[in-house]
Amino acid sequence: MAQESDEALKPRDYGKLLQKLDRPPSGLNWVRFIETDAPSTAKKILSFLYGGVTFTYQPSYAVIKDGIELGISRETAIATARKRGAPDGRLYNEQLIEAFYAHQAERNYQPTGSLQFNKELFRISRNLTVPISPLSVIRENGRFVPIFVCGWAELQLSEKQRRLYVTICEDAFLSLTDFQNSPAEFLFFQRPRKNQPREAEIWQRGDYKQLPDNDLSDCVETYLAAREIVRATLEAARERTSELRRGAPELEPSNTFDLFSGLEKID
Numbered sequence: 001m002a003q004e005s006d007e008a009l010k011p012r013d014y015g016k017l018l019q020k021l022d023r024p025p026s027g028l029n030w031v032r033f034i035e036t037d038a039p040s041t042a043k044k045i046l047s048f049l050y051g052g053v054t055f056t057y058q059p060s061y062a063v064i065k066d067g068i069e070l071g072i073s074r075e076t077a078i079a080t081a082r083k084r085g086a087p088d089g090r091l092y093n094e095q096l097i098e099a100f101y102a103h104q105a106e107r108n109y110q111p112t113g114s115l116q117f118n119k120e121l122f123r124i125s126r127n128l129t130v131p132i133s134p135l136s137v138i139r140e141n142g143r144f145v146p147i148f149v150c151g152w153a154e155l156q157l158s159e160k161q162r163r164l165y166v167t168i169c170e171d172a173f174l175s176l177t178d179f180q181n182s183p184a185e186f187l188f189f190q191r192p193r194k195n196q197p198r199e200a201e202i203w204q205r206g207d208y209k210q211l212p213d214n215d216l217s218d219c220v221e222t223y224l225a226a227r228e229i230v231r232a233t234l235e236a237a238r239e240r241t242s243e244l245r246r247g248a249p250e251l252e253p254s255n256t257f258d259l260f261s262g263l264e265k266i267d
Helices: 002-009 014-021 027-031 038-050 058-069 074-081 087-107 159-174 213-245
Strands: 120-123 129-132 136-140 143-150 185-190 199-204
Touching: 014 038, 014 213, 027 129, 027 159, 038 213, 058 074, 058 087, 058 136, 058 143, 074 087, 087 185, 087 199, 120 159, 129 159, 143 159, 159 213
Parallel strands: 143 185
Antiparallel strands: 120 129, 136 143, 185 199
């Protein structure tokens, strides 16, 4: 069980990880967790909790929003983004901006200024919610058009996960009175192959059917069951780490677990 011992000895703040578990990420990041069963979903959640974030796409999101709403130029957007965020992420943010402006050359969003809207919530349970909001809402042809943007270079979502995403967006945001009869756009900019420019993949509202209520409930129940597996895993790992640091005797093999492949051993 060398792998398990190495995991247990890694310095981690399990209290913070447990707090993070109680704050589900927004939109697509939450959807990406949902697999066909609770143990597989739990592994995805653990990977997310343990993963180190070296950069975000917030710098490019901010200037893409200005590109849509205010019509700032590609050059201004890139120059602004280069001054923001972690250095490790500047090239990736610039690539996303380049891909957006290639799309904009065809789509031609007309500046309408910033339209205010609230971040809405998809409710998982009484105490758990997933934040849902577009990057921008514009007015076009007399109607509001919410625009959702994702910066991932790879869109590795199953058909069901795609349908789950549009379902929670409809439930939390697009069902609001102002948007019930609106078009909506979902913008993705994937890299088809290594060292190639990103390409736009655009979903229009209605391109993917919403999940029926029973399938949506199954996804929520799978996540909630997985969350309890993860909670038990983190609490057991925290206890084991404390015992090892106190110099406690090695636990019996029957009581140990592998954080990523031995979830079935958690009661």
